[in-house]
Structure formats: structure tokens, C-alpha cells
Amino acid sequence: MGLLSRLRPGDKTVFILIGLLASLLTIALYWYKPWILVLLDLKATDAMFVARGASPTPPEVVIAAVDEKSINAMGRWPWSREVTARLITALKPARVAALDIVFSEPQNEEADAALSGAIRDSGNVVLGYFFRDDSTDAPDPNAVRQIKRSAIKLIDVIGDQSQGGEIIFTGIEFSGAEPNTSVIGRGAKGFGSFNIVPQDDGLYRVANLVFKYKEDIYPSLALEALRRYYKGDIVLHTALYGVDGISINEKTIPVDEQGAFSLNYYARGGSFTTISASDLITGRAGKDAIKDKLVFVGVTEKAIYDIRPTPVDALFPGVEIHATIAGNVIKDRFLIHDTRVIFFDLFMVVALPFILAVIISRTHRTYVGLIAFLALFIAIALGDFLLFSVYNLKPGAVYPVIALMVSYISGEAYRNVVVEKKSRYIKKAFSRYVSSQLVSELLKDQGRLKLGGEKRVITVIFTDIRGFTTISEKLPPEKLVTLLNEYLNPMTTIVLEEEGMLDKYIGDAIMALFNAPLSTPDHPKRACNVAVKMIAMLKDLNVKWGGLGYPHIDIGIGVNSGEAVVGNIGSELRYDYTGIGDTVNLASRLEGMNKVYGTSIVVSEFTHASVKDAFLFRELDLVRVKGKYKPVAVYELMAAGQGADAMREVSAEFGRGLTMFRARKFEEAKAVFEGIFKNHPDDAPSALYVGRCADYIAAAPPEDWDGVYVAMSK
Numbered sequence: 001m002g003l004l005s006r007l008r009p010g011d012k013t014v015f016i017l018i019g020l021l022a023s024l025l026t027i028a029l030y031w032y033k034p035w036i037l038v039l040l041d042l043k044a045t046d047a048m049f050v051a052r053g054a055s056p057t058p059p060e061v062v063i064a065a066v067d068e069k070s071i072n073a074m075g076r077w078p079w080s081r082e083v084t085a086r087l088i089t090a091l092k093p094a095r096v097a098a099l100d101i102v103f104s105e106p107q108n109e110e111a112d113a114a115l116s117g118a119i120r121d122s123g124n125v126v127l128g129y130f131f132r133d134d135s136t137d138a139p140d141p142n143a144v145r146q147i148k149r150s151a152i153k154l155i156d157v158i159g160d161q162s163q164g165g166e167i168i169f170t171g172i173e174f175s176g177a178e179p180n181t182s183v184i185g186r187g188a189k190g191f192g193s194f195n196i197v198p199q200d201d202g203l204y205r206v207a208n209l210v211f212k213y214k215e216d217i218y219p220s221l222a223l224e225a226l227r228r229y230y231k232g233d234i235v236l237h238t239a240l241y242g243v244d245g246i247s248i249n250e251k252t253i254p255v256d257e258q259g260a261f262s263l264n265y266y267a268r269g270g271s272f273t274t275i276s277a278s279d280l281i282t283g284r285a286g287k288d289a290i291k292d293k294l295v296f297v298g299v300t301e302k303a304i305y306d307i308r309p310t311p312v313d314a315l316f317p318g319v320e321i322h323a324t325i326a327g328n329v330i331k332d333r334f335l336i337h338d339t340r341v342i343f344f345d346l347f348m349v350v351a352l353p354f355i356l357a358v359i360i361s362r363t364h365r366t367y368v369g370l371i372a373f374l375a376l377f378i379a380i381a382l383g384d385f386l387l388f389s390v391y392n393l394k395p396g397a398v399y400p401v402i403a404l405m406v407s408y409i410s411g412e413a414y415r416n417v418v419v420e421k422k423s424r425y426i427k428k429a430f431s432r433y434v435s436s437q438l439v440s441e442l443l444k445d446q447g448r449l450k451l452g453g454e455k456r457v458i459t460v461i462f463t464d465i466r467g468f469t470t471i472s473e474k475l476p477p478e479k480l481v482t483l484l485n486e487y488l489n490p491m492t493t494i495v496l497e498e499e500g501m502l503d504k505y506i507g508d509a510i511m512a513l514f515n516a517p518l519s520t521p522d523h524p525k526r527a528c529n530v531a532v533k534m535i536a537m538l539k540d541l542n543v544k545w546g547g548l549g550y551p552h553i554d555i556g557i558g559v560n561s562g563e564a565v566v567g568n569i570g571s572e573l574r575y576d577y578t579g580i581g582d583t584v585n586l587a588s589r590l591e592g593m594n595k596v597y598g599t600s601i602v603v604s605e606f607t608h609a610s611v612k613d614a615f616l617f618r619e620l621d622l623v624r625v626k627g628k629y630k631p632v633a634v635y636e637l638m639a640a641g642q643g644a645d646a647m648r649e650v651s652a653e654f655g656r657g658l659t660m661f662r663a664r665k666f667e668e669a670k671a672v673f674e675g676i677f678k679n680h681p682d683d684a685p686s687a688l689y690v691g692r693c694a695d696y697i698a699a700a701p702p703e704d705w706d707g708v709y710v711a712m713s714k
Contacts, residue, residue, distance in 0.1 A: 012361040018414060019357030019407045023350045026403035030349065030396065037398055039201060044397035045388070046203070046311035052389045054267035058327040062293045063274040063319060064091065065300040073278035077304055081111035081184075083281070085118035088125060090280040091295055093287040098126040098225035100194050100298030100306070100319040103184045112183045120187025126228055127185055128194040128221045131174035131211055142182035147191040150224055151216040156237040170242035171259040172197065173212040192224030196308070196321055204308045204316070207325055209246055210236060210259040222325035223253075229294045229326070254334050262335040263321065264328050264392060268313040272323050274300070294330070296323045337394040344387075348400035352376050353407035360411045369415075373408040377401060453567030458579060459514040459527040459559065459607060460587035461500070463491065463534065466554040466595070468508045474551060483550055484508060487541060494533045498526040503578050509591075513579050516566040524561050524610040531557045531601045532615070532640045558591030559637070560584075560604040582628075589625050589711065590634060596711070597621070597636065598684020605633035616643035618651040619658060620685055622708045631708040636685065650676055650683065657689065662707040664700075666693045 029037055064087070066077060074083050081103070091097040106112055119125045129147060172195070179185065196207050209223045219227065219234055223246070227234050232249035242257030255261050266272075277297070279285040298319025299306045306318040328334060359372040380400050387393040465471070465487070472480050488505065495502055495512045499520050503511040512530070515523035534557060542552055562583035569578050590602040597620050608617055616639040622631040638647050657672030670693035676686040 012358075014414065015357040015361035015411050016354070018410045019353035022353040022403050022407035022410060025406060026349045026353075026399055027346065029402065030345065030399050035200070037402070041396055041398040042199065042201070042203075042205060044384075045205075045394060048385055048388045048397070049265055049311045051385060054271060057266045057272045057323075058331050059273060060294055060330050061272060061323050061327045062094075062290055062295045063272045063300070063317075063323055064097075064277050064280055064290075064295050064297040065274050065317075065319075066277050066298065066304075067274075067300045068303075069276045070278040070281075071301055074281065077299065077301070081107050081115040085111075085115040086281045087277050087297065088115065088118040088122050090283070090285075091290060091297070092122045092124065093291045094124055094295040095292045096126060096189075096225050096228045096294045097122065097124050098192065098221055098294070098296050098322065099128050100221060100296055100322060102127070102129050102178065102194075103180045104129070104178050106181050106183065112181065116184050116186050119184065123189065124228070125188050126190040126192055126221065126225045127180050127188045128192055129180055130178040131193050131195050131213055131218075132176040132178055133174055134176070139177050139179055140182050143179040143185055144177060146182060146185040146188070147177065147179050147218065148216060150191040151218050152210065152234050152236050154233050154235040155217070156235055168238060168240060168242060169212050169217065170257050171210055171212060172208050175213075177213055190224045190228050192219050192221030194221040194318075194322065196318070198308070202309055204263070204310050204321060206256075206260040206262050207321060208258065208260050209253065209255055209325070210243065220322075220325075222322040222329075225294055225296070225322070226326055226329055229330075251329065251332075253329055254336060254338070261325060261328075262337065262394065263310075263324050264333050264335040265310060265312045265324055266327065269300070269316040269320055272320055272327070294326055296320075296326070298322070333392060335392055335394050337396075341387075341393050341395050344393075345396040345399055348380060348383075348395075349403045352380060352400050352404045356404060356407050357411060360408075360415065364415075366412065366415070369408065369412055373404065376404055380404070453565060453569075455563055456516055456566050457562065458516050458564050458566065458583065459523045459561040460564070460579065460584050461495075461510070461512045461514075461527050461530060462558045462588045462591035463510040464556050464591055465508040466556060471551050471553070479550075483545070486545075487538075487553070490537050490541070491534055494530050494537060498530050498533075500526065500530060501577070504576070511584075511588075513566065516579060517577060524559075524607045525614055527559050527561075528603065528607065528611050528615055528637055529640070531559055531603075531637055535600050555600065556591050556594030557601045558587045558589065558593070558603075559601065559607050560587035560590055561607040561610065562586070562604075586625065586632065593620075593623065593634060593711065596709075597688060599636045601637040603635045603637050605635070608633070608635045615640055616647055616651060618654045618685075622706075624708050624710045626711060631706075646680075650680060650686075654686065657686075661689060661693065664696075664705075666696045669693050670697065 066079075071077055084101075088097065103112075103115070119127070174195075179191070180188075185191065193211055195211065196204060198204050199206070207220065207222070209220045211218050211220070217236055223234060227248055230248050230251065235247045236259075237244040237246065243255055243259040244257075246253040246255055246259070253261065273289075275285045275289055280290070296319050298317065300317040300319065302315055307315050308318050308321060310316040310321075356369070356372055356376055360369040363369065381397070384395045384397045387395055471483075475483065487508075488510070491510060492502055495510070498514070499518075500512045500514045501516060503513050505511075512527075514520055514527045520526060534555070538553065538555060546552070560583055564579040564581040564583040566579040567577065569580065570576055586604060590604060593602045594600060599620070602620065603617065615637055617635040617637055620634050620636050623634050624631040638651060642648060643651075653672060653676050657669045657676070660666075660669035660672060670690055673686045673689040673693065676683055677690060680686070
């Protein structure tokens with residue numbers, strides 16, 4: 001709560017927090033994996049398959065296809081067992097012949113014997129079969145014993161999994177089986193299930209390599225074919241969470257905890273080396289075409305049901321799914337989503353919203369945030385595609401994008417609802433009082449703006465037209481308003497050009513602040529520049545007005561620097577940004593002192609100390625204002641820079657006379673001031689001190705006199 005209470009609209013920290021919250025939300029989604037996001041992630045991977053295009057298939061894997069040509073040559077499917085026996089015999093040169101076909105019903109004794117003999121004589125056949133959950137007929141016990149020969153015997157148990165003597169298996173379990181007849185299965189080298197389960201949207205993206213039936217774990221057709229291809233044993237690695245991996249000899253096959261293998265498709269159906277079954281039977285296909293190959297036998301004719309929808313092809317032959325698994329394993333072309341990928345996903349989920357938040361926080365332009373969002377979106381899309389297409393890594397593409405979208409939408413919503421509302425307020429509140437450049441600075445970095453009130457060292461200017469009441473009595477209202485507007489307009493422009501803030505107009509008076517609301521390090525100098533420029537502008541205006549019959553105008557300017565309270569002050573109905581305090585009050589008093597000294601610009605010692613080398617000054621007096629005991633030295637600002645020689649001489653002589661005056665050497669001081677007045681008859685401060693010296697010569701001041709002038713009124 002403490003942190004939130006310190007945050008201000010537009011604070012960069014708010015945008016960073018929005019990015020962080022977007023990351024945390026997405027990490028939670030990544031952990032719980034809602035089905036809609038899982039589906040979107042699958043679709044993103046599908047798109048990468050399509051974008052990647054076709055890849056060459058491994059020559060070690062061949063399809064013996066029951067295709068249209070074979071059916072035309074050998075008759076309608078299913079073929080007689082004698083024809084199938086001829087095909088098996090033709091496949092003898094292959095290292096493994098895996099049949100994506102089940103012979104679960106006897107045909108006739110002679111035909112079954114012929115097929116069984118061909119299988120036995122070839123010595124390389126792996127027969128496929130089904131597991132079922134809805135089987136009502138008990139399978140032939142002899143056939144079940146046959147497939148049990150291929151059950152996985154070697155199980156590597158990782159960790160303590162003692163569950164009453166059973167390992168933890170979280171994969172697919174079946175209660176029934178549909179094996180080949182025991183006669184046909186008698187001579188097979190191995191058996192594998194060709195059960196393949198689609199995902200929720202009906203597409204085939206993964207294939208389980210192991211299944212549980214009763215008490216044993218059984219391999220899929222592709223896994224059993226690979227066992228025979230490598231002439232090794234299958235080892236199932238299990239951990240507390242389920243399957244940890246599968247290996248054959250030294251080759252490790254990555255699977256998920258259910259034993260599912262991610263299919264890394266090569267291309268559309270028909271991409272594998274395919275030989276028509278009829279060409280093998282008739283001998284038109286030479287033995288070299290299949291020699292030492294892993295051959296999968298299956299139906300590819302689309303009129304016969306064994307067509308599966310996949311990310312790369314809506315009509316993909318089922319037999320090629322087994323071939324894809326085998327090809328991936330033989331070439332180590334695994335589609336990986338392991339710990340490395342998870343860390344990459346999570347890093348992107350955190351990094352992308354953070355980067356976007358930093359960019360959005362540094363600009364008030366909506367299109368910059370949109371461009372940054374699109375650039376980061378394209379970057380993560382290209383990065384994911386690179387990992388997928390080059391390194392066969394499968395990142396969770398949708399989650400970084402979700403984090404990015406949440407961060408962007410939330411950040412822009414916050415900007416438009418909160419920050420832009422404040423920006424509109426700032427623009428409305430300050431556009432009349434400060435320059436457009438300063439308004440732009442306020443909008444760029446609103447964190448620098450404290451509207452609620454703060455103590456700040458500022459410089460204050462007060463200006464006032466001398467004898468304005470008399471002038472207003474002489475002019476008709478419309479001319480008075482015209483005169484006043486023609487005066488205030490250029491004077492206000494001067495304030496804004498020096499990055500001052502027009503606090504208010506008080507009738508004909510102007511109050512301006514410097515170093516508020518935004519910091520201006522050289523604010524005393526800027527305020528003095530304004531004062532000098534105002535006097536110069538007034539001379540030009542008087543020349544213009546003289547020709548129009550307007551009266552001559554004189555103004556007094558007071559300048560003071562010091563600490564004041566600045567902020568929005570007013571009622572609930574109306575409030576303005578202004579400054580209050582002794583610093584402001586003294587500036588107003590200094591403006592009024594011009595009447596006493598006959599000057600145009602009076603500056604306090606606090607402003608003088610900061611700019612004494614940039615302007616020509618002369619000290620006028622030590623003044624004790626009403627309500628304050630400590631006197632303040634006041635100065636006349638005579639000119640910018642060092643001024644003319646004559647002005648510098650006046651300043652120096654006046655300072656010498658003032659020193660004598662404070663030392664009670666009134667005769668000598670009077671002579672100095674008279675000398676100045678003789679050469680400069682319009683120098684009112686010298687005339688004032690000539691009179692003061694004469695008064696003290698006539699009646700000496702008391703012994704405790706400190707040379708301080710007490711100002712009893714403004």
C-alpha cells in the first residue's frame with residue numbers, strides 16, 4: 001500500500017508494474033494451461049509447420065503402399081492372405097517390415113498358413129494390432145501370449161515409486177485387445193500397437209509410443225519396428241510424474257509424461273519414399289529399393305479409411321505417421337519442448353512486457369507504443385520460428401504474445417484513462433500561463449510535476465502600472481481595455497519566452513513564477529532578464545501610444561527569490577497553480593518600493609546574490625518590511641551585463657555615498673549624492689538620499705540608528 005500510495009499518474013514505475021502484472025498473469029496461465037490457450041498454442045505450432053515447408057525424408061524409411069495402382073492390379077481390399085503372403089515374401093530384403101494391418105479374423109486354413117509361413121520365412125516382420133476399451137469378445141489367449149513377447153521388460157525406475165509393487169504409469173491404458181490370429185502371428189519377429197489418438201481438435205500431432213494393457217507396458221508399432229531395426233531392447237524410464245523417456249541401445253527418445261511423442265512432420269502425405277505394393281509383388285520394384293530399409297506396409301488409397309488429419313495435410317495416410325516417428329528417431333529429428341524451452345518461454349513472458357512497458361513509459365505518443373508492440377510481436381514470432389525450423393525446438397508461442405498483448409492493452413488503457421486525462425488537465429491548466437514548449441516538457445515528464453503542493457525555491461516577479469487609477473479615469477472603457485491588452489500581451493510573451501509561469505493578472509498587475517512547476521536552474525537570471533525586457537518593451541509601447549494620444553505609462557517591477565509553497569490552491573469549484581509565502585509577499589513589497597526610490601526594478605539581496613555578475617546593480621537600502629525584524633538589502637537592477645560607462649560610474653559613486661551615509665558621515669555622503677544628481681538630474685535615488693542626509697544633518701539620528709529603512713506599507 002505504501003508503494004501504491006507514492007505512485008503518480010504517468011510515473012514510469014506504474015507502466016513497469018503493469019508489465020510485471022502482465023507477466024505474472026501469463027505465468028499463471030502457463031502453469032494452469034486453459035484449454036483455449038492450449039488450442040491456440042497448437043494452432044501456432046501448426047502454422048510454423050506450414051511456414052517451414054517440406055523437408056527431405058530419411059532414405060532409411062520406405063512405404064510399401066496399398067495404393068490405387070495396387071488395388072487395380074490385385075483386386076479390392078482387403079486382399080486374400082495368399083496375395084499378402086506374396087507381398088511379405090517380396091519384403092524379405094528389408095531389415096524390418098512393419099505392417100499397419102491387423103489379421104484378427106481367420107480367412108481359411110490354407111490362406112492363413114500361407115501368410116504365416118511367409119511371415120516366418122521372411123524373419124523381419126512386425127505385426128500391428130489394436131488395443132480397445134470397448135471389446136466384448138475375449139481375445140485368443142494364444143494371440144495375447146504372442147503380443148506379450150513384445151511387452152517392455154526393461155524399466156528404469158527413477159526415484160522411489162513403490163506403489164504396491166507397481167510403477168507409476170500415467171499414459172494410456174486399455175482393457176481389451178484385438179491381436180492377429182495366433183496362426184498368423186506365430187512367425188512374427190515382434191508386435192506393436194498402431195493405436196493413435198487425435199488431440200481435442202481432431203488433429204494428429206502426437207503419438208503414444210507405449211500403452212498399458214493389464215499389467216504390462218506395450219510398444220507402439222513404430223517403437224517395436226525401431227527395436228527390431230536397431231536389434232536392441234526398449235528401456236522405459238519412469239519417474240514420480242510418469243514416463244521420463246524411452247531408449248533403445250544408446251538412442252534416447254524424448255516423450256512426455258504419458259509416453260507421447262511429438263511428431264515432427266516432414267511434409268504433406270506422400271513425401272516418404274513410396275513403392276506400390278503391386279510393384280513389389282510383381283517384381284517391378286527391385287530388391288535394392290528396400291534392402292536394409294525399415295519398411296512400413298499400409299493403405300494409402302484415400303477411398304479406404306486410414307486417412308488422418310494433421311497440421312501439414314488434412315488427408316495424411318495413417319501409415320506415414322508411423323514412418324514419421326521412425327524417421328524422427330533414426331535422424332534424431334526430435335521436436336523438443338524441454339526445460340530449456342520452458343525457461344525460454346518464461347524469460348520471454350517476463351522480458352517482452354518489461355521492454356514494452358519501458359518504451360511506453362518513455363513516450364506519450366500512442367503510435368510509438370503500437371510500433372513497439374508490433375516490432376516485439378514480429379521479433380518473438382521470428383524467434384520462435386527460428387527455434388522451430390532450425391533447431392527443432394517447440395516454444396510456447398502463444399504465451400509471450402499474450403503477455404505482450406496484456407501489457408500493451410493495459411498500458412495504453414492506463415495511459416488513455418489516467419495519464420491522458422491528467423495530460424488534458426495539465427494542458428488546460430497551464431497552456432494559458434506557460435509557453436507551449438514548457439507545456440510539452442510538462443507532458444513528457446509528468447512525474448516532475450507536483451500539483452498537490454510542495455516547497456520549492458522559486459523567483460517571483462510582480463509588476464504594476466504607476467497611477468493606473470488616474471489613467472483609468474481619463475480613458476473611456478473601450479480604450480482602457482485596448483490599452484491594457486496591448487500592454488499585457490507583450491509582457492506576458494516575455495515571461496513565457498523565459499520559461500516563466502504566468503501566475504495571475506491582478507487588474508493591471510502581473511505575477512509570474514520561475515522554477516515552478518518545472519525546474520529551471522537559472523531562474524533568478526531568467527526573472528531579471530524578464531524585468532529588463534519589460535522596461536525595454538514599455539519604452540517602445542510608449543512611443544506607439546504617444547502617437548495615438550494615450551497617456552505615458554510607467555511600471556514598477558519587484559523581483560525576489562526564496563522558498564515558497566507552490567501547488568494547486570483554491571476551492572473544489574475552482575483552483576489554480578500558484579505560490580504563497582514570505583517570498584511571494586516580499587516580491588510584492590519590492591514592486592511597491594519603486595515608488596519610494598523612483599526606480600523601475602527593485603531586486604532583493606537573495607536574487608542579487610545569484611546574478612550579480614550578469615547584470616549591473618546598485619544597492620539602494622536596507623529595508624525592514626512590516627511584520628519582519630531582519631532587514632533585507634534591496635538593489636536597483638540598472639542594466640543587463642555591465643551597462644554603459646556612465647551607469648557603472650553612477651553605481652560606484654552611489655555605493656560610496658551609501659557607505660558614508662551608513663557610517664553617519666552625512667555631510668560627505670550628501671556631497672557624493674549631490675554630485676551624482678548634478679550630472680544625472682533624473683536619478684531619483686540620489687535625490688532621495690540628498691534629502692535624507694539633509695534631514696540627519698539638521699537632526700542627527702539616535703545612537704542606536706542602524707541605517708535601516710522601515711517600510712510600513714506596500
